Amino acid sequence: MGRKLLTEHINVEGIHTFDVYRKHGGYASVEKALKTMTPEEVVEEVKASGLRGRGGAGFPTGMKWSFLAKPEGKPRYLVCNADESEPGTFKDRYLMEKLPHLLIEGMITSSFALGARTSYIYIRGELLYVLRILEKAIAEAYANGFLGENILGSGYSLDLHVHPGGGAYICGEETALLESLEGKRGNPRNKPPFPAVWGLYGCPTVVNNVESIATVPWIVNNTAAEYAKIGVGRSAGTKLISAGGNINKPGVYEIELGVPVEEFIYSDEYCGGIWKGRDMKAVIAGGSSVPILPKDLILKTANGEDRLMTYESLSDGGFATGTMLGSGGFFVMDDQTCIVRHTWTLARFYHHESCGQCSPCREGTGWMEKVLHRIEHGHGHMHDIDLLVSVAKQIEGNTICPLGDAAAWPVAAAIRHFRDEFEWHVKHPQAATAPGAVFNKAESVLA
Amino acid sequence: MEQTVENKKVEFSEGAMAEIRRYISHYPEGRQKSAILPILHIAQAEFGGWVSPEVMDKVAEILDIQPIEVYEVATFYTMFNLKPVGKHVLEVCRTGPCMLRGSDQLIEHLENRLGCKVGETSADGNFTLKTVECLASCGTGPMLQVREKFYENLDPASADQMLEDLKALTVRKPWEENY
Numbered sequence: 001m002g003r004k005l006l007t008e009h010i011n012v013e014g015i016h017t018f019d020v021y022r023k024h025g026g027y028a029s030v031e032k033a034l035k036t037m038t039p040e041e042v043v044e045e046v047k048a049s050g051l052r053g054r055g056g057a058g059f060p061t062g063m064k065w066s067f068l069a070k071p072e073g074k075p076r077y078l079v080c081n082a083d084e085s086e087p088g089t090f091k092d093r094y095l096m097e098k099l100p101h102l103l104i105e106g107m108i109t110s111s112f113a114l115g116a117r118t119s120y121i122y123i124r125g126e127l128l129y130v131l132r133i134l135e136k137a138i139a140e141a142y143a144n145g146f147l148g149e150n151i152l153g154s155g156y157s158l159d160l161h162v163h164p165g166g167g168a169y170i171c172g173e174e175t176a177l178l179e180s181l182e183g184k185r186g187n188p189r190n191k192p193p194f195p196a197v198w199g200l201y202g203c204p205t206v207v208n209n210v211e212s213i214a215t216v217p218w219i220v221n222n223t224a225a226e227y228a229k230i231g232v233g234r235s236a237g238t239k240l241i242s243a244g245g246n247i248n249k250p251g252v253y254e255i256e257l258g259v260p261v262e263e264f265i266y267s268d269e270y271c272g273g274i275w276k277g278r279d280m281k282a283v284i285a286g287g288s289s290v291p292i293l294p295k296d297l298i299l300k301t302a303n304g305e306d307r308l309m310t311y312e313s314l315s316d317g318g319f320a321t322g323t324m325l326g327s328g329g330f331f332v333m334d335d336q337t338c339i340v341r342h343t344w345t346l347a348r349f350y351h352h353e354s355c356g357q358c359s360p361c362r363e364g365t366g367w368m369e370k371v372l373h374r375i376e377h378g379h380g381h382m383h384d385i386d387l388l389v390s391v392a393k394q395i396e397g398n399t400i401c402p403l404g405d406a407a408a409w410p411v412a413a414a415i416r417h418f419r420d421e422f423e424w425h426v427k428h429p430q431a432a433t434a435p436g437a438v439f440n441k442a443e444s445v446l447a
Numbered sequence: 448m449e450q451t452v453e454n455k456k457v458e459f460s461e462g463a464m465a466e467i468r469r470y471i472s473h474y475p476e477g478r479q480k481s482a483i484l485p486i487l488h489i490a491q492a493e494f495g496g497w498v499s500p501e502v503m504d505k506v507a508e509i510l511d512i513q514p515i516e517v518y519e520v521a522t523f524y525t526m527f528n529l530k531p532v533g534k535h536v537l538e539v540c541r542t543g544p545c546m547l548r549g550s551d552q553l554i555e556h557l558e559n560r561l562g563c564k565v566g567e568t569s570a571d572g573n574f575t576l577k578t579v580e581c582l583a584s585c586g587t588g589p590m591l592q593v594r595e596k597f598y599e600n601l602d603p604a605s606a607d608q609m610l611e612d613l614k615a616l617t618v619r620k621p622w623e624e625n626y
Contacts, residue, residue: 075475087542087581118475125488125526126582129595132621161473166484166524169580183480183516185523201478242585245547250586288543288581331544331585345543349580352525 002256018140021101029217034154042113048224050236055209056327067196069204082123085169087288088329091240092210100137106213169353174207188401231257235310245331248272278334286326289406291413343414344372350407361404364395378429457505462622497528533575544585553589
């Protein structure tokens with residue numbers, strides 16, 4: 001059993017209330033930081049912990065904090081990115097729903113470190129029921145003197161608000177999120193200037209993922225040195241993994257980074273193996289944007305080493321034979337999964353969610369969806385497969401924000417590793433479009 | 448000027464206005480435009496599950512901004528229905544992770560039960576069937592959302608039960624008692 005830094009008390013009856021949360025050590029980091037530390041010391045602690053952003057990019061949180069500009073006379077903002085929308089990812093929702101006070105505690109301690117006097121939690125609009133849980137918990141924190149004027153007599157004051165989005169994946173990109181928070185369409189901004197200099201309302205702003213902020217209390221309470229001891233090398237600490245797809249035990253698991261992928265999939269402590277007694281075909285390990293890997297490559301690297309749940313091990317081999325830890329949206333496909341159909345649903349997702357600002361993404365995602373649709377529905381041509389690769393290449397790196405890359409990677413990777421399945425769809429359209437038809441490698445070779 | 452007269456027909460209830468004022472108070476002075484999304488959610492709950500141009504005009508008036516600023520936001524974000532809808536809108540997730548757990552079959556089942564296709568409203572006016580992209584419920588798919596509630600791990604039997612329950616449900620607004 002690995003250590004649980006965030007979810008140790010998540011199943012305690014009433015832990016969503018202030019009193020029960022407090023009884024289990026809640027808000028200790030606020031007391032420690034506000035009474036015994038300077039904001040700079042908190043920043044240094046988070047920096048030294050090696051905590052990397054848990055939203056998907058994995059950028060060191062403390063370093064992001066240290067970039068925050070501090071011009072005279074301008075407010076600074078901390079904005080929590082709770083716009084969890086990456087397909088396969090549902091860990092932030094789980095955390096906020098069950099442990100709203102953990103996020104609030106993290107927001108207070110982090111806001112103190114950054115010198116923010118007003119902070120926002122931007123939550124995706126579909127999670128209005130979670131917004132109400134958070135608002136109730138925030139009211140409790142105000143009533144108990146942990147929010148508002150002069151918190152715990154420290155002289156530090158903070159207001160915290162929850163802001164709902166309106167159903168747009170793109171608002172998980174931090175500059176689109178800030179545009180949205182200003183009441184505009186979620187079109188990402190050009191960078192630089194980065195939010196650390198020009199963020200919300202033109203003021204210096206830090207945007208952090210829910211899980212990152214929820215980790216700050218543990219680091220402040222237990223020290224960076226203790227945190228850095230957990231995990232493997234530059235993959236420090238624990239990570240919430242959203243496990244889904246064709247497994248026996250879907251759910252959110254807090255793992256110490258470094259657990260072998262094979263253990264994560266097959267052990268009863270985690271996913272519990274593949275459902276219905278089937279074999280595994282493929283895995284998307286870090287949310288829909290990261291490259292899909294077939295069974296052999298997700299379990300072992302191209303060099304034959306065991307693949308581990310760390311940033312480094314999952315990306316071993318680059319995109320040719322590796323993938324990414326991403327947001328930790330880990331979903332498994334059994335041997336009855338049609339990769340073409342699955343890839344088509346992802347392409348449709350990115351087309352739907354492209355904000356339309358950059359032509360390569362706006363047009364390219366549409367073309368990828370259409371071409372995949374015709375292959376899946378038995379009207380594909382052999383040259384469509386290379387056309388998809390070509391479109392993906394022309395999107396990648398040519399857009400203002402990473403949505404373009406995120407749309408291109410899944411399609412390119414599916415063709416890289418499952419090209420024979422695409423070819424089978426083109427060569428045998430009638431068989432491929434029959435109800436329940438799934439590509440079978442052995443039969444395909446005979447055909 | 449005629450339009451101004453039309454606008455007067457759209458009035459939020461006192462409960463909704465209290466919510467609107469609370470949200471506006473969350474943002475710095477002069478930044479009240481930030482409250483557009485929260486107010487559009489309130490408007491959709493207040494006026495039968497969709498926002499009409501007249502409602503958007505009213506939102507613009509409350510926020511003291513141009514109507515176009517509200518239109519461009521309401522049309523960008525997919526949660527806002529811009530046409531009248533049934534009593535309940537069923538928003539079925541169909542992205543990859545839900546597809547792996549049977550969302551295609553769920554959609555087919557609902558189409559058969561309701562006698563309408565995706566994008567349409569059932570003849571009795573009770574249900575509008577919509578498909579949406581990932582709702583962060585991938586471990587509990589197939590699933591769908593109705594207003595603020597998630598219905599998860601659905602199979603034909605539990606989906607039918609849900610439809611019966613919803614037919615009998617009195618829809619309340621978030622700021623009303625017993626919500």
